[in-house]
Amino acid sequence: MSSKFKLKYYFKPSLQSIPETSTVLHWKSSKGLNSFEELRKYVKDGEDMAKQISNILQERSDLDSSYAKALSKLAAKTMKVSRESSGTIAAAWHAVGSEMETESELHKTLALSLSEDLVKPFRHVIETQYRTRKAVEVTVDKTARSLAEWRAAQAKAKKLCYMCARDNEKMKDVEFGDSKHGRLRTLSEKETVKLELNRRKSEETLRKADVKYYTYCVSAECARLDWEAATNRGSRCFHAMEEERLTQMRDIASQYLSVVKNLSQKLVQIADRLNIPIACCSIDSDLQTVVSLRSAGSNxxxxxxxxxxxxxxxxxxxxxxxxxxxxxxxxxxxxxxxxxxxxxxxxxxxxxxxxxxxxxxxxxxxxxxxxxxxxxxxxxxxxxxxxxxxxxxxxxxxxxxxxxxxxxxxxxxxxxxxxxxxxxxxxxxxxxxxxxxxxxxxxxxxxxxxxxxxxxxxxxxxxxxxxxxxxxxxxxxxxxxxxxxxxxxxKNTPPLQQEIAPSTRGNGGRCRALYTYTANMYDELTIHPGDIINIHDKQEDGWWVGELEGNIGIFPETYVVELED
Incomplete structure (x- = not known):
């Protein structure tokens, strides 16, 4: 482990003990976090819309036997929910709500079909996305808190560093002040020893404070990068969730259209009127809102x-x-x-x-x-x-x-x-x-x-x-x-668990392991006697890059013997 990382862990503060200062609140209200919050709110609103749509369909299934009044109320609720959202898919559901008004006496046979074929799968998707969204939010909030705490620790370390530097300068001035002005001051041996001890102590304190402050600066930057990476991963996850939700809602609308067509001749006209808005559903068009929110953060x-x-x-x-x-x-x-x-x-x-x-x-x-x-x-x-x-x-x-x-x-x-x-x-x-x-x-x-x-x-x-x-x-x-x-x-590269066919060979031939080597880092390869390794690259420093059972990593040259084809 390098000296940098030894210092990092040695000086790591107890983040739980750091109060929520104005610096912490500043990072909680940063532009990047606000951008992620807007995206999170948008995804949550979409999830709420999906939940209400599924509830509406379930209510439709439960109340189909009572026909007119119940279906009329559901139509009004559907149109209200769809008006609160924008996009082609929301517009399609608005059209569905309009047509529900005319179906009040024709949907007794829809109850079972709506409940089993539409509502249950849709709710399963909604619940799965809810758990995923919560996990992403917890991760982002955790990294945001860590960043804020590191910034607070950095500010304290900086203040301490400056104080130590000033004290050290005062000590230096006391030691060399008289000689600088041409006046020689005779000190006793005891005073000289005491002054020397104080000077060394001051210099050591300053050195530690400088290293500690620098370490906190680097740690804070790492925390910021972790937070930035967490928000980026969260944005990508929300993007995929929104696409899945919109796809599911489009599929539900299409299935609803199929059920309506199969009911009776009286529903044909209603089904024809629904063809146009549902056919106009465009996931790419609706996802432009997500794309714009993702790019709305600070560049x-x-x-x-x-x-x-x-x-x-x-x-x-x-x-x-x-x-x-x-x-x-x-x-x-x-x-x-x-x-x-x-x-x-x-x-x-x-x-x-x-x-x-x-x-x-x-x-x-x-x-x-x-x-x-x-x-x-x-x-x-x-x-x-x-x-x-x-x-x-x-x-x-x-x-x-x-x-x-x-x-x-x-x-x-x-x-x-x-x-x-x-x-x-x-x-x-x-x-x-x-x-x-x-x-x-x-x-x-x-x-x-x-x-x-x-x-x-x-x-x-x-x-x-x-x-x-x-x-x-x-x-x-x-x-x-x-x-x-x-x-x-x-040493700092991410682990790559590759999916490689066993017959694939590297460009450098093959070798057989003579001794056991256990990986100490995640980019190294664990080998055992008798293992056949495909060689990808041979380094001049005695380390080779190879592949074993689908895993790529480095291993020492002296632990293997090269095979002749």
Missing amino acids: VSEQLLPDFYAEHVSNVMNRDRRKKTLEKCLNLICEDIEREKGAKIGVEKFQKALQENPKFGTDESRQEITDKLKHLRSMLAFLEATKVKVSNAVADIENKPKTESPFVKYLEVHKDKQGLIQSVLKLPSWVQDLDSEGESPSGSDSPDFIDEGTLDEGQPDSDFDEFSSPESDSEDYSHSAADSLSPKAL
């Missing part, structure tokens, strides 16, 4: 970047210590960038393997890879923007030119409620879908082109130069696909 993700005490010249701090502190922060950020780059390359290789072999994996596994890439790109944007910000702060100290970056135009700086400086990165939505679309959009939303060689010297090049133009995006992807697939790059 710009707001990422709160870490703002270190030493980063802003308005905070009093010694110049040399400011520079050293920023360089330490920069090294920490660069380590995380390299780690995320390795994970991104590994996921892209898996994505390319699935694209080249359509039989490998399912739509769900491909969607998991797409979501993982989006997660990695967002985290890389978070880290790269932080790196540029800190690098520019170092450049200001050294009186060097600042680093030009496409992130600068999307960076906003303001003060939070505590009066502390807060940097917010607002990237447009096309950045999240760049790799899947294969090109960057034109226009003012696309950042200016930047050559990889123009970045600040001595720092790793940014993966986000690929956002500059379609040509650079293509070159970066080709280069990453040609690199070797290392275990480090695979």
